[in-house]
Amino acid sequence: MDAVKSHHPRALPFLFFTEMWERFGFYIAQGLLVLYMTQHYGFSDDISDTISGIFAGLVYISPFVGGFLADRILGFKTSIIWGGFFLIAGYALLALSSTFALFYTALATIIVGNGLFKPNISGLLGTQYAPNDPHRDAGFTIFYIGINIGAALSGLSGYVKNAFGWNITFAMASIGLIIGLITFSFGLKYIKPTQQLKPVTRKFKYQLFLYCILAIIGLSFLLKIHSLANYLLPGAGLVLLVFLVVLTLQQNAEYRKRLLILNTLIVSSIIFWALFLQLFISANLFVDRLVDKNLFGIPLTTTVFYASESVFIILLGPLFAWSWQTLGKNDRNPSPVSKFVIGIFFAGLGFFALSTSTLYPDSAGMIHPLWVFFAYLLITIGELLLSPIGLSAVTLLAPPHLVGMMMGIWFVATGFGGLFAGMIAKIGSVPETAVTNAEKLVIYHTAFLDFAYLAFVVAIVLFFVQLLLKKLTQSS
Incomplete structure (x- = not known):
């Protein structure tokens, strides 16, 4: 850790563990999704495959929008915090989903949260290094290891599911995000401000938050009417x-x-x-x-x-x-x-x-x-x-x-x-x-x-x- 502190930004360990916990939660959800649909809801393989594909597609497309919002309006830190809260809510809804409507809403909330979180924590790390810093590549390598540690730890979710059921397992993903956001909050004081954005009024942030809710409603509909998405x-x-x-x-x-x-x-x-x-x-x-x-x-x-x-x-x-x-x-x-x-x-x-x-x-x-x-x-x-x-x-x-x-x-x-x-x-x-x-x-x-x-x-x-x-x- 001393070596990391001497050669890398002090924010790196906090971003490392924040992303590790975020990936831990995400891979629990993605890895269990098709099993949850076929075993818990009794969906056919065809329907489960289609919904899994649409979910995966939108999860990877959403960072395009989230990155734009962070670059132009919200900034990296606010986008990460918003994304984290949406992910916590999405996994919690997945843990509580007793109806199809709640299930699709949970997936849509995860998509929105991922879009706000995923591209911007990497972008934030990049701003902590000078353009020609020789330690930049090593820093991102360390960060990438954190991503895969989180994904590897998600493999334990199967044992939790077998012992305690689906609800506790998805709740574990939500808890992982809570730990990640707490870690991020402790590291905020070490993050160097680099973005020069125009101040955004509280009213505009409320409006943007409302747009996120509307996006969740629209995505829920798209997931439910999956033939339309095709x-x-x-x-x-x-x-x-x-x-x-x-x-x-x-x-x-x-x-x-x-x-x-x-x-x-x-x-x-x-x-x-x-x-x-x-x-x-x-x-x-x-x-x-x-x-x-x-x-x-x-x-x-x-x-x-x-x-x-x-x-x-x-x-x-x-x-x-x-x-x-x-x-x-x-x-x-x-x-x-x-x-x-x-x-x-x-x-x-x-x-x-x-x-x-x-x-x-x-x-x-x-x-x-x-x-x-x-x-x-x-x-x-x-x-x-x-x-x-x-x-x-x-x-x-x-x-x-x-x-x-x-x-x-x-x-x-x-x-x-x-x-x-x-x-x-x-x-x-x-x-x-x-x-x-x-x-x-x-x-x-x-x-x-x-x-x-x-x-x-x-x-x-x-x-x-x-x-x-x-x-x-x-x-x-």
Whole structure:
């Protein structure tokens, strides 16, 4: 801690633990959501997959709005506090949800809270470093570790759910946010003020708070009438694609070239996130229903499996960072597009492993847990090749006057990946007529194999697109 204090802003430990607790609460909700719908409410797989996809999509799109409000009106600190209170309320409503209306309201409140909280705590950390501070990257690495510690700890929620039920488990997520906000309040005195915003009247803040409530009502309706979202959100995706094309054509030759590469990465990332988020949807149901929860005498829960992905990131992240640094010194560091190709290919390998596992059940029709951990390890490698590389590519390739906008579009694309995840998860939907494990294994085998083929095809197409882009950029 002394080293952190001497080289990093004094606010870093407080922001670290605030974000850790926020991610702890969020991954409890996201990880248990599809299980809650199928087990508590008795929703079909199709409906649960759709709602999970819409929720994931809106959760990743909402920071685009929250970041704008923090930049122009509320400031980082107020946005984080507002977001924290909405998240506390959302998880509490989820714990108390006894009706469908309250359930959808809880999800909508979480979406609004996430939009206000998630982008702005990272933005606030960035303002605490000078632009050329050599400790900036290390500070964000420490912060990223906090994110994954929180996600890993959320894996304990399965044990709590089994012992005390759904209500206590979701209440635990709310308590995590309360601890996070208390931590943040203690760190406020160490946060250096950097934003120069016009003072906002109390009346205007009340109006903005009312708009947040109206947004919750609208999002609740969108989640409830999920068939409507299936038309509106893809339409919005098409508008975004047209916007990217027009934006690219408006730039000069050098910036057009850079945006062409960046847009390729953004579009291909949608497929990756659609596959990755299956860990919380179709693969989550597969683990819950058909994977043995005992490993060498150690009892496991469904939540332990998706939380293992965060543990793998903590273990492998430093190794990947060292590898890129070493390769860069020797001018052998692969291009961002090459890393995307390999990352999507590894995601395909992960789902191929899951598909293969369904061919080797035990006498009870259950799959050995090591198959899932191995598959999730492969998918984690894919994430490490794509997620941090994508963020870096935005800052590297976007024209200086468009960096903020393109970063927002990157996260919006992740949101569309969430929507697509809900759509393709239906391939693995188990109908009520499939009652035996053998019947369910056939369905999941086909679904995971289809996901693997999708990843392999996208990786191959992206490989050839990379060759085309290389020719275009060299000729220009």
